[in-house]
Structure formats: C-alpha cells, structure tokens
Amino acid sequence: MNDSPRRRELTRLAAQLFVQEGFDRTTVRMLAQEMGIKSGSLFHHFRDKQEILCAVIEEGTQNALAIAREALEACAPTPEARLHAMARAHLETLLTDRNAHVVALYEWRRLDAESRAHLSHLRDAYEALWQEVVGDALEAGLIHGDKFLVSRFVLGALNWTVRWYDPEGSRTPEELARELIAMITPPSH
Amino acid sequence: MNDSPRRRELTRLAAQLFVQEGFDRTTVRMLAQEMGIKSGSLFHHFRDKQEILCAVIEEGTQNALAIAREALEACAPTPEARLHAMARAHLETLLTDRNAHVVALYEWRRLDAESRAHLSHLRDAYEALWQEVVGDALEAGLIHGDKFLVSRFVLGALNWTVRWYDPEGSRTPEELARELIAMITPPSH
DNA sequence: CCTACCGATCGGTAGG
DNA sequence: CCTACCGATCGGTAGG
Numbered sequence: 001m002n003d004s005p006r007r008r009e010l011t012r013l014a015a016q017l018f019v020q021e022g023f024d025r026t027t028v029r030m031l032a033q034e035m036g037i038k039s040g041s042l043f044h045h046f047r048d049k050q051e052i053l054c055a056v057i058e059e060g061t062q063n064a065l066a067i068a069r070e071a072l073e074a075c076a077p078t079p080e081a082r083l084h085a086m087a088r089a090h091l092e093t094l095l096t097d098r099n100a101h102v103v104a105l106y107e108w109r110r111l112d113a114e115s116r117a118h119l120s121h122l123r124d125a126y127e128a129l130w131q132e133v134v135g136d137a138l139e140a141g142l143i144h145g146d147k148f149l150v151s152r153f154v155l156g157a158l159n160w161t162v163r164w165y166d167p168e169g170s171r172t173p174e175e176l177a178r179e180l181i182a183m184i185t186p187p188s189h
Numbered sequence: 190m191n192d193s194p195r196r197r198e199l200t201r202l203a204a205q206l207f208v209q210e211g212f213d214r215t216t217v218r219m220l221a222q223e224m225g226i227k228s229g230s231l232f233h234h235f236r237d238k239q240e241i242l243c244a245v246i247e248e249g250t251q252n253a254l255a256i257a258r259e260a261l262e263a264c265a266p267t268p269e270a271r272l273h274a275m276a277r278a279h280l281e282t283l284l285t286d287r288n289a290h291v292v293a294l295y296e297w298r299r300l301d302a303e304s305r306a307h308l309s310h311l312r313d314a315y316e317a318l319w320q321e322v323v324g325d326a327l328e329a330g331l332i333h334g335d336k337f338l339v340s341r342f343v344l345g346a347l348n349w350t351v352r353w354y355d356p357e358g359s360r361t362p363e364e365l366a367r368e369l370i371a372m373i374t375p376p377s378h
Numbered sequence: 379c380c381t382a383c384c385g386a387t388c389g390g391t392a393g394g
Numbered sequence: 395c396c397t398a399c400c401g402a403t404c405g406g407t408a409g410g
Contacts, residue, residue, distance in 0.1 A: 022213065022299075024211065024213035024214055027387080027388070028389060029387090037395065038396055040391075040397080040398090042390095043389090043390065043391080044395070048389075049390090109211075110211075144376055145372045146368065149365075150372055152346075152350070152353055153368075153372060155349070156345050156347070156348065156349025156352075157342040157343070157345040160341070160342075160348055161345065163345075164341055183332070183342060183373050184372055187333055187375070216403080216404065216405080217404085218404085226380085227379070229379085229380070229382090229407075230379045231406095232406065233379070237405075238406090
C-alpha cells in the first residue's frame with residue numbers, strides 16, 4: 001500500500017532489529033527510538049506490528065528473487081554456472097548486510113494467516129526458480145537425486161549458514177557457494 | 190540440580206510448547222495450564238523461565254548425543270554406514286516426536302550468557318562427533334571437501350528439514366538420511 | 379501446590 | 395508527528 005521513503009526507512013531498521021533480537025522481542029518502542037520518533041507515531045505508517053513484519057518479509061523475498069534473476073542472466077548458460085550463481089546470490093543476500101532476507105526465512109512462522117496468504121506466491125516463485133535450476137543440473141548429470149529433495153537440502157545448508165558464518169572470517173559468501181556446489185558434485189566435473 | 194518426575198514432565202511439556210509457539214510466545218501460564226497447576230507453582234520447580242529453557246535444551250542435546258552414540262555402536266564400522274547412522278539418528282531425534290532437540294537447535298539464541306556457558310560443552314561434544322564421522326568419510330574418499338564446512342552444510346540441511354517435513358508424507362527420516370548421503374556421495378559408491 | 383497480587387511492559391489509540 | 399494514556403498481559407513473589 002503506502003510506500004513513502006519514511007516507511008521504507010522504517011522497514012529497513014525493523015529488519016535489522018528483527019535479525020538482532022527476533023520479532024517477538026523487538027518492541028515498537030525500540031523501533032521508534034531507532035528512528036528517532038515516538039512509538040505512537042509508528043502507527044501512522046503501519047496498521048500494527050504484524051504489518052511491519054509483512055513489509056520486511058515482502059521486501060526481503062522480492063529482493064532475493066530479483067538478485068537471483070540478475071545473477072542468472074549475468075552468468076554463463078551452463079547448469080554448473082547457473083547453480084553456482086544461485087547459491088552465491090542466496091548467500092550474499094543472507095550474509096552481506098541484507099537483513100530482510102534473513103527475516104523472511106527465520107520469522108516466516110510469526111506471520112498471521114492473512115499475511116502468509118499474501119506472501120506465499122512470492123515465496124513459491126523463489127523456490128520454483130531454485131527447483132528449475134536444480135532440475136537442469138540433474139538432467140545434465142551434474143548432480144543426482146530427487147529434484148525437490150535436493151533443492152530443500154541445498155537451501156537448508158545455505159540458510160543455516162546464518163547461524164555460524166563469521167563475516168570477519170576468511171571465507172567470502174562466494175567461496176562458501178563454491179564449496180557447497182563442490183560437495184554435491186562428483187570430483188570428475 | 191533438581192530432577193523430580195514432576196520437573197521432568199514439565200520439561201517435556203515445555204519442549205512441546207516451545208516448538209509449537211516459540212520460547213518467547215510461550216507464557217508460564219500456558220505451561221502451568223498444560224500441567225494442570227497454577228502458574229505460581231511452576232517456580233517451585235524452576236527458578237525462572239530461563240531455567241526451563243535451559244533444562245529443555247540440556248535434555249534435548251544429551252538425548253541426541255546418546256542416540257547418536259548408540260547408532261554408531263550398532264552399525265557396521267564402515268565410513269558410509271557410520272555417516273548414514275549419524276544422519277538417521279539426527280533426523281529421528283528431530284522429526285519423530287523429540288521436541289527437545291528441535292528447541293536446542295532453534296531456541297539456542299534465547300539462552301542467556303550463563304546458561305550458554307553451562308551448555309556449550311554439550312553442544313561442542315555433539316558437533317565434534319559429527320566432525321569425526323565426516324572426517325573419516327573424507328579420508329576414505331567417500332565424500333570430498335573441508336571437514337568443518339561439510340559438517341556444517343550437512344547439519345544445516347538436516348536441521349532445516351524441521352521446516353518442511355511432513356510426518357504424514359511418504360518419506361521416513363531413514364529415507365531422508367539415505368537421500369542426503371546419496372546427494373554428497375559420487376554415484377560410483 | 380494455591381491464593382492473591384505486584385510492578386513492569388506490551389501493542390495500540392484519541393485528540394490534537 | 396507528539397502527548398498522554400489505556401487495558402491486557404507478562405514473569406515472578408509472599409505467605410500460607
């Protein structure tokens with residue numbers, strides 16, 4: 001609905017707080033203070049706290065989808081390059097200061113039924129893109145297994161990196177993506 | 190400390206509620222009602238809400254560690270059988286009505302510094318066991334990659350199953366474990 | 379294990 | 395966007 005610069009800035013700050021503290025522990029007063037306004041003023045921009053979560057998750061998923069599509073267009077048209085591009089794009093949106101995507105994955109269950117219905121098509125589109133790329137890699141003989149299971153295992157491995165990745169460490173998201181693809185690819189490739 | 194049957198039953202019920210609702214949304218009143226007592230009475234068994242979480246996570250991790258060790262002793266002494274036994278044990282504690290292990294993984298960040306210090310040795314022991322089994326599989330040439338990265342990717346893929354697994358579906362945890370190992374193992378094996 | 383209750387804090391509102 | 399405030403609910407306690 002509304003999409004003012006003010007609302008966008010609040011959405012960005014909310015994403016940061018939701019990652020740091022979790023949605024339930026983030027209070028409207030914390031978000032207001034971060035923005036430099038009073039808590040009551042938040043509800044000029046959002047109907048309620050749930051709508052803030054919804055805005056963050058929508059932004060995070062849309063951005064992840066856009067980045068993934070750009071990465072696919074920019075890379076070589078081989079199944080291996082496309083798989084690597086997807087993994088790299090996913091990790092970069094998760095690990096390089098893109099809080100909204102982390103919220104989309106880790107706070108999805110906090111959405112009420114209405115918000116979930118509104119956002120599920122976006123989520124499905126992102127997963128469908130993954131299944132397409134994984135499916136092509138399977139047909140090319142690059143990897144093996146069931147399309148849906150492989151997609152879920154790979155996404156799980158990627159999503160869990162949020163829990164242990166150290167940005168000050170020696171590995172970049174790109175290297176992590178390469179290592180994951182190497183793990184599921186026979187050495188002959 | 191205390192370990193009465195009453196406290197154990199409360200820990201079991203708390204694990205169930207923490208998985209369903211999340212730790213933050215579970216109130217002491219919900220837990221008391223589930224147990225059939227008044228909320229004030231809970232604090233005869235636990236100092237505060239944090240200690241309930243600590244008890245659940247301790248139980249979940251200890252149980253996962255015990256089940257994994259049993260599985261390793263019962264299986265064939267080959268790297269492949271041991272890897273499969275670990276994955277299967279992990280999935281069964283996560284997916285087959287063992288709520289405490291899910292809480293240990295998904296609510297770890299809700300622990301305060303004191304509880305975390307008390308439990309980190311248990312968590313480390315479980316991860317060390319995984320790294321040992323993965324390390325043996327690497328040396329045997331069954332899989333390839335970095336020991337720590339492979340361990341983390343595999344555990345991530347397993348942990349994320351909680352988010353999409355359907356107990357009414359057609360696949361058992363054992364089949365899931367087999368498919369995951371197949372994914373990271375060259376077809377020649 | 380219960381009754382009775384507490385101070386704090388929560389999300390959200392009314393009126394300007 | 396602020397002031398001023400609300401009803402509800404939270405974790406936890408005292409005294410029995």
